[in-house]
Amino acid sequence: MSVVDISGVSKRYDRVVALDDVSLTFAEGEFFGLLGPSGSGKTTLLRSIAGFVEPEAGAIRIDGADVRDTPVHRRDIGMVFQNYALFPHMSVFENIAFGLAVRGVAGAETAERVRAMLALVRLAGYEERRPRQLSGGQQQRVALARALITRPRVLLLDEPLGALDRRLRQEMQIELKSIQREVGITTAFVTHDQEEALTLSDRIAIFNEGRVVQVGAPSAVYERPETVFAAGFLGDANFFAGRAAGRGDGLGRVRVEGPGALLTADPLPADGDPVTLAVRPEKIALTAADAAPAPAGAPLNRLDGRVVQSVYSGNSITYKIAVAGAELTVFEQNRASRPFPAGAAVRLAWSPEHSVVVRP
Amino acid sequence: MNLARRRRLAVFGLTAPAYLWLVLTIFLPLSAMLFFSFLTQAPFGGRQAELTLGQYGAFLDKAFYRTLAWRSLELGVYVTLGCVAIGYPAALALAKHVKGRWREALFLLIVLPFWSNALVRTFSWTMVLRGDGLVDRAVQAVFPGAPSFALLFTYPAIVIGLVHAFVPYMILTCYISLQAIDDSLIEAARSLGASAWAVFRRIILPLSIPGLCAGVVLIFVPAIGSFMEPRILGGPAGIMLGTVIEDQFTMVFNWPLGAALSFILLAIVLAILALAYPLLRRSLQVA
Amino acid sequence: MRRGWAWAINGYLAAVLGFLYLPIAVMMVMAFNQSSLYELPVRFDTVWFEALARNDRLLRASLNSVLLALANTVVATVLGTMAALAFARYRFRGRALLQLLLFPPITIPWLIIGTSMLVLFFWIGIGRGLHAMLLGHVALSLPYVIVVVAARLKSFGPALEEAAATLGASPWQTFWRVSAPVMAPGVVAAALFAFAVSFDQFVISYFLAAPGVSTLPVEIYSAIRKGFTPEINAVSTIIILVSMGIMLLVARFYRFGGER
Numbered sequence: 001m002s003v004v005d006i007s008g009v010s011k012r013y014d015r016v017v018a019l020d021d022v023s024l025t026f027a028e029g030e031f032f033g034l035l036g037p038s039g040s041g042k043t044t045l046l047r048s049i050a051g052f053v054e055p056e057a058g059a060i061r062i063d064g065a066d067v068r069d070t071p072v073h074r075r076d077i078g079m080v081f082q083n084y085a086l087f088p089h090m091s092v093f094e095n096i097a098f099g100l101a102v103r104g105v106a107g108a109e110t111a112e113r114v115r116a117m118l119a120l121v122r123l124a125g126y127e128e129r130r131p132r133q134l135s136g137g138q139q140q141r142v143a144l145a146r147a148l149i150t151r152p153r154v155l156l157l158d159e160p161l162g163a164l165d166r167r168l169r170q171e172m173q174i175e176l177k178s179i180q181r182e183v184g185i186t187t188a189f190v191t192h193d194q195e196e197a198l199t200l201s202d203r204i205a206i207f208n209e210g211r212v213v214q215v216g217a218p219s220a221v222y223e224r225p226e227t228v229f230a231a232g233f234l235g236d237a238n239f240f241a242g243r244a245a246g247r248g249d250g251l252g253r254v255r256v257e258g259p260g261a262l263l264t265a266d267p268l269p270a271d272g273d274p275v276t277l278a279v280r281p282e283k284i285a286l287t288a289a290d291a292a293p294a295p296a297g298a299p300l301n302r303l304d305g306r307v308v309q310s311v312y313s314g315n316s317i318t319y320k321i322a323v324a325g326a327e328l329t330v331f332e333q334n335r336a337s338r339p340f341p342a343g344a345a346v347r348l349a350w351s352p353e354h355s356v357v358v359r360p
Numbered sequence: 361m362n363l364a365r366r367r368r369l370a371v372f373g374l375t376a377p378a379y380l381w382l383v384l385t386i387f388l389p390l391s392a393m394l395f396f397s398f399l400t401q402a403p404f405g406g407r408q409a410e411l412t413l414g415q416y417g418a419f420l421d422k423a424f425y426r427t428l429a430w431r432s433l434e435l436g437v438y439v440t441l442g443c444v445a446i447g448y449p450a451a452l453a454l455a456k457h458v459k460g461r462w463r464e465a466l467f468l469l470i471v472l473p474f475w476s477n478a479l480v481r482t483f484s485w486t487m488v489l490r491g492d493g494l495v496d497r498a499v500q501a502v503f504p505g506a507p508s509f510a511l512l513f514t515y516p517a518i519v520i521g522l523v524h525a526f527v528p529y530m531i532l533t534c535y536i537s538l539q540a541i542d543d544s545l546i547e548a549a550r551s552l553g554a555s556a557w558a559v560f561r562r563i564i565l566p567l568s569i570p571g572l573c574a575g576v577v578l579i580f581v582p583a584i585g586s587f588m589e590p591r592i593l594g595g596p597a598g599i600m601l602g603t604v605i606e607d608q609f610t611m612v613f614n615w616p617l618g619a620a621l622s623f624i625l626l627a628i629v630l631a632i633l634a635l636a637y638p639l640l641r642r643s644l645q646v647a
Numbered sequence: 648m649r650r651g652w653a654w655a656i657n658g659y660l661a662a663v664l665g666f667l668y669l670p671i672a673v674m675m676v677m678a679f680n681q682s683s684l685y686e687l688p689v690r691f692d693t694v695w696f697e698a699l700a701r702n703d704r705l706l707r708a709s710l711n712s713v714l715l716a717l718a719n720t721v722v723a724t725v726l727g728t729m730a731a732l733a734f735a736r737y738r739f740r741g742r743a744l745l746q747l748l749l750f751p752p753i754t755i756p757w758l759i760i761g762t763s764m765l766v767l768f769f770w771i772g773i774g775r776g777l778h779a780m781l782l783g784h785v786a787l788s789l790p791y792v793i794v795v796v797a798a799r800l801k802s803f804g805p806a807l808e809e810a811a812a813t814l815g816a817s818p819w820q821t822f823w824r825v826s827a828p829v830m831a832p833g834v835v836a837a838a839l840f841a842f843a844v845s846f847d848q849f850v851i852s853y854f855l856a857a858p859g860v861s862t863l864p865v866e867i868y869s870a871i872r873k874g875f876t877p878e879i880n881a882v883s884t885i886i887i888l889v890s891m892g893i894m895l896l897v898a899r900f901y902r903f904g905g906e907r
Contacts, residue, residue, distance in 0.1 A: 050813060054363050071363065072812040073821075079813040085806035089828045099814035102824070150815060367737060374733035375745060378726040378789055385786035386751055389763035396766055404769070450663045453656045466660065468898055473667050476890040477847040479864045480883040483871055484674035524666065577754075585756030588849065592871060602758050609762050609854065619766065622759045633754060 001064060002027050003186040004049060004154055009058035011044055018044040019055065020210040026154070031180050032188045033197040033218075036207030037233070042190045045207075046156050049188065051075050062153060078147030078185075079156045083163065084139045086131035092118075092142050093127040099150035117145040120179060137168050144176070148183060155180070157189035161196065173199050194234045198222065206230050227359045231278040238284075238328045240277040240355075244268040251299065251352050258325020262301050264355035276358050281331035283354035286319065289345035301355065303328075303348045307340050321348060390626075397619035415620035425604075429624065432601040435518065436584040442523040443579050447530030448572065452564070454531070455538035467535065474528035482592050485521045486512055489593070513595035521593045522583055530575035537571025538564065573639045581629050601625055671887055678880035695881040702878055708866040709882070712846055715777055715862060719784040719845035724838040726785070727792025732826075734793065735800035736808065749790040757850035760786075765854045775857040783851040788841040795840060799833025800826075836900040843893045847886075 002025035011019040019041045026032045034042035047053040049060055051072035059066050067075055078099075086095050094101075096117055100110045118124045121141040131139060140160060147155060160176065161169045177200055180187050191197050197204050198218045206213045206221065206229075214221055214230045225231035228239065242256035252268040253261045254275050264277060279301075287294070289304065305323040317339045319330040330348065332339075340346055396402070397416070403409040419425045454466060473481065488495055489511040511517045541564060549559045587606045590598030601621065608618025679691050699705060734742070752760070761783070768779050807829060811821040849864040856865050863886065870879050 050809075051363075052809060069363070071366075072809070073815050073817050075813075077813055079810065081806050081810060083806060085810040087807060087810075087825055087829075098811070098816070098824070102811075102814065102816040102820050146810075146814065156813075368739070371733045371737050371739045374729040378730040378793070379745065379748065381726060381782075382748065382752065382786055382789065385764060385782045386755075386760065389760070389767035390751075390755075392767040392770060393759075393763035446663060446666070450660060453660050457653070457656050458660070466664075468895070469664060470667065472891050472894055473671060475843055475847070475894040476671075476887045477849070477864060477883075479847075479849045479867055480674070480886050481670065483867065483879065483883060484670035486871075487673050487677060488670050524670070527663075528667070581754060582756050585758045587758055588868070602756075605758060605762065609765060615766060618762060622762055626755065626759055629754070629756065 003030075003063060004188070005059075005061040005064070006045070006049070007059055007061075009045065009048060009055045009060060011048065011053060011055045017210045019048070021058070022210070022212050023058075024205055024212065024215065026186050026188055028186055029184045030186055031177065031200055031202045032186075033201030033204040034188060034190045034207060035192070035194060035197040035204055035234070037192060039209075040207035041210040042205075042207045043158060044210075046158055046188060046190050049154065050077055050079055050156055076153040077156055078150065078152035078154070080140070080143045080147050080158065080160050082159045084131075084143040086134075086139055086142055086146075088131055090131075091127065092123070092129050092131070092134070095131070095142055096146045096149055098146060103150070113149055114145075117149050120148075120182070121145045122175075136164050137172060140164070140172065141175075144179065148179075148185070151185075153186065155185045155187040157187065159190055159192070161191075161193075169196070176200065198234070204234075206234060208233070224356055225278060225358055228276060228278070231356065231358050236281050236329055236331075237278040238281065238326075239358075240279070240326070242275055242277070244271050244273050244275050246271055249299065252357075254355075256325075259303050259323060262355055263299060263352035264357060265351075265353045266355070266357040268357065276360060277355045278358045279328075279350055279355055281318070281329040284328070284330045284348050284350045286321075286330055286332060286340065287347045287349070288340070289347055291347075294349070298351070300349045300351060305346055305348055307342050307344045307346060309342060310339050312339060321346060323348065393619045394623060396616050397623050399616045402613070402615040409616075415616050416624070418617060419620065419624055425601075425621070428599070428601045428604055429628070431599075432584045432625075433628070435522070435586075435590075435600060436580045438519050439522040439526065439583040440576055440580045442519060443527045443530040443575065444572070446523065447527045447575065448534050448568075450527075451531045451534035451538055451571075452568075455535050455541075456564075470531055471528050474525075474532075478525060479588065481525060482521050482589050485517070485524065485593060489517050489520070512593065513597060515594060515597050517593040518590050518598055521589045522586060525589065526579040526583065529578050533575035533578065534568060534571040537568040537574075541567045570639060573636055577632060577636045580632060584628065585625055674880055675884045675887075677877075678884040695877045699878045699881045705863070705866055705878060705882055708861055708863045711777060711860065712863040715780055715784065716842045716845040718781055719788055720838050720842045722781070723785045723788035723792050723841040724834060727789050727837060727841075728796050728830075728834055730789075731793045731796035731800060735797045736805055749793060752787050753790050757787075761851045761854035764851065768855070775855050776860050779855040780848075780852050780862065783855055784845040784848055787848065787851065788844045791840050791844065792837040795837040796830065796833045799830055799836075803829055832900045836897045839893050839897040839900065843890055843897070846893075847890055 004024075004026040006022060006024045009019055009022045010017075022041070022045060024032075024045075034045060036042045044053055048055050049062075051067065051070065054068075059068065061067065062075065062077075087098065090098070093114055096114045097110050100113065105113075114127070115124070118126065121144055123138060123141055123145070126134070126138070126142075131142070134142065140163075144160075157176075161172050164172060173196060189200065201218055203215065203217055204221050205215045208229050214226050221230065222234055225234065225237070231237040231239070240254070240256045240259065240262060242254040242262070245253040245255040245261060247253065247268070251263045251265060253263060254268070254277055255261055256277075262277060268275060303323045305321040305328070307319055308322050308327060309320040311318045312334075315334055317332050317334055319332065319340065321328045321330055328348065398411050398413065399409040400412050400414065401407055401409050419429075450470070454463060454470075458466060490496070495511060511520070545563055545567075546559055549563050554562065584600075585602050587600065587602030590600045590603055591606075592598075602625075605618050605621045605625070608614045608621065678695055679693065730745075733739070734746070764779065764783050765775070768774060768782075773779055773782070807825050808821050811825045812818075816824060847864065848862075849868065852862045852865050853868065856862070861869075863882065867879055867883065870876055
């Protein structure tokens with residue numbers, strides 16, 4: 001049985017639809033990412049699980065029990081807020097001990113458990129500090145310790161790393177994941193940063209305009225997006241719009257204006273129906289136009305093009321290539337010592353497996 | 361839904377006491393007075409009172425009352441203009457010229473007298489303005505033999521007293537507006553070639569209008585209804601709508617007339633507020 | 648800005664301050680002046696303060712003022728804080744209307760509020776006196792208390808209380824352990840404010856004073872109207888110093904109090 005079961009949840013605020021028939025489940029010990037642009041409903045869903053938002057339709061069950069009539073303070077949850085919400089008038093110790101204090105846990109046991117928590121988040125010795133004396137990363141760790149000490153059933157994180165700078169974010173991502181693994185708690189977290197979602201999640205749900213667009217493991221969602229939105233939001237994609245044109249050699253053909261016929265390994269609709277293909281920039285290989293042709297092997301999609309722009313990022317180069325009827329983005333690891341300059345004539349090639357059929 | 365109902369109950373429970381109190385002490389009394397303004401006489405002591413429009417009629421018939429209303433409005437205008445003339449430059453100086461800790465200290469110093477006892481403040485003006493008071497003696501010291509410069513019991517004395525009472529209001533509201541003007545706006549304007557005067561006229565002044573309006577409304581309204589300052593500082597020259605209303609309740613005991621005059625004053629106040637509302641709407645949020 | 652400008656501006660501000668404090672300074676000087684007839688040069692004497700100590704009427708009125716202000720502070724702070732909690736922490740329909748209803752007490756001229764209270768209270772038998780004045784003072788204080796406390800609550804946002812709830816604290820526990828300590832500086836500032844509003848209140852007290860029972864400002868007013876007794880200078884000096892002292896405390900608590 002799943003730990004959290006969300007079924008058919010909907011919520012509106014006046015005219016705005018915040019959640020539209022959302023259904024998800026979180027399994028035991030899972031680190032579940034809720035990803036989407038601002039206003040897509042992911043935070044609303046998180047707050048619905050916590051109990052701050054009352055859905056108008058649908059049900060949320062924790063361990064099988066419907067929590068509709070359970071007030072926030074009786075749901076067995078822990079939450080870390082975007083700005084940490086540490087109690088300014090209490091010390092680090094008192095902040096972390098709060099959950100135990102309101103349950104009437106004895107002093108000796110409280111002290112022991114608080115110290116254990118501080119060790120877990122590597123802040124031993126900070127007991128007497130005040131929140132305003134702590135850095136952002138330290139406050140975040142105190143907030144996490146505070147939420148975990150009561151051993152809740154579910155941990156909810158609302159953009160937990162949003163307020164940190166880039167380097168600190170990356171460090172904290174690793175730490176967060178390792179703490180979650182160590183404690184084994186079912187966790188749901190909200191983020192608009194797709195890289196973070198990919199790094200941390202065991203499974204991701206992509207949100208758009210109140211609806212769940214796709215759910216799955218990071219690699220599954222990334223390699224096989226189901227919609228244009230999913231392909232474009234999680235990573236980058238080149239899109240080709242065309243019409244189905246039959247199959248041959250086990251591969252589907254899509255007639256696209258400009259490039260001609262493109263091959264895909266995915267199933268196609270009936271001939272003549274519109275089809276959209278998505279190709280990730282890093283799946284396209286570039287060779288100089290005047291290089292020797294590659295030996296014949298498995299059929300590939302091939303196009304000729306001209307480099308419009310190349311952006312050098314140290315370990316990688318991003319190209320904008322003009323091909324017949326379109327401009328494509330290609331992403332190459334910096335293996336050659338000289339990237340293609342603007343204006344160079346190049347050949348693009350990618351496998352039909354990497355032409356993904358996506359719904360609009 | 362259980363949680364939604366609990367929330368509504370909480371809101372009701374939290375706000376009901378305060379608002380019931382306000383109903384009993386503000387809104388019910390106003391309604392009662394409205395009712396009284398339509399009576400021929402106060403219905404106490406076994407006297408019979410009938411409904412009439414006569415009290416309001418008295419306002420329209422007797423030129424005395426109209427002159428009175430006019431005088432009160434006039435007083436309001438003078439006081440407000442005085443407050444603008446003195447207060448706006450002070451607020452501007454405080455917001456844009458003074459820096460650092462001085463700013464807070466000065467702000468506090470300016471607002472402090474405002475929060476002290478109005479009666480006592482007005483009373484202290486009598487000592488400055490009376491014949492033989494500070495002003496008189498100062499004038500005598502500089503020009504010996506000059507006629508007595510007794511300002512007490514004159515119209516200007518009322519204006520001075522009211523300006524003194526209300527100018528901190530103006531400084532406060534203008535300061536809030538002016539201080540919210542980002543310095544980078546001014547810097548951008550100067551970089552585009554605007555002189556100091558142009559910056560003031562085109563940027564600072566327009567952006568400070570809400571504060572100015574708030575101040576004008578906050579000063580004009582109490583000024584036209586004042587009775588304590590006109591009496592103490594103006595004596596016989598201090599007959600205003602406010603003092604006449606006071607008389608109806610404390611000396612003449614013609615409560616219906618007092619009620620009618622009060623509502624006419626209130627109508628004027630509401631008209632002013634209605635005019636100013638669109639300009640002030642944004643600054644009126646509580647939370 | 649050129650040097651000359653800076654001096655002119657500072658001079659102007661000094662002049663404005665001078666204008667604001669001039670009458671108060673004069674009154675305080677006169678309070679210590681031996682002469683009852685206002686003669687110069689000033690001879691320092693505390694005779695009027697001593698006379699004040701023997702003036703039963705003024706002393707009784709002072710006591711009334713203080714007691715009334717204390718009662719007003721308690722009632723207005725409790726009622727106002729509750730309402731502020733509703734405004735700052737809940738979304739509800741009718742919110743705009745309730746906010747609007749806070750304006751009549753501060754925008755309607757006190758003359759009208761005072762006289763209308765007199766009319767209603769007399770009519771329904773509440774009558775005049777300290778209890779009537781309390782009703783009026785609280786009404787005047789409520790909007791200020793609500794605004795000050797709501798602002799303090801808003802500066803912290805609901806996140807702290809939400810965090811407490813997720814940690815298992817019931818609404819009651821949340822209030823006492825989190826909301827109250829955090830809101831304390833704002834509540835103290837509002838309470839001091841309410842005290843000052845009541846202590847200095849003249850107009851409402853004037854209309855609702857019963858014969859023999861009045862507050863200090865009302866007594867001062869009738870003394871001024873009847874004839875000048877120099878004790879008035881003395882008591883006025885005390886009042887002004889007390890009021891300004893309270894407002895300094897308000898400023899301290901409102902701006903610099905607490906963790907922020």
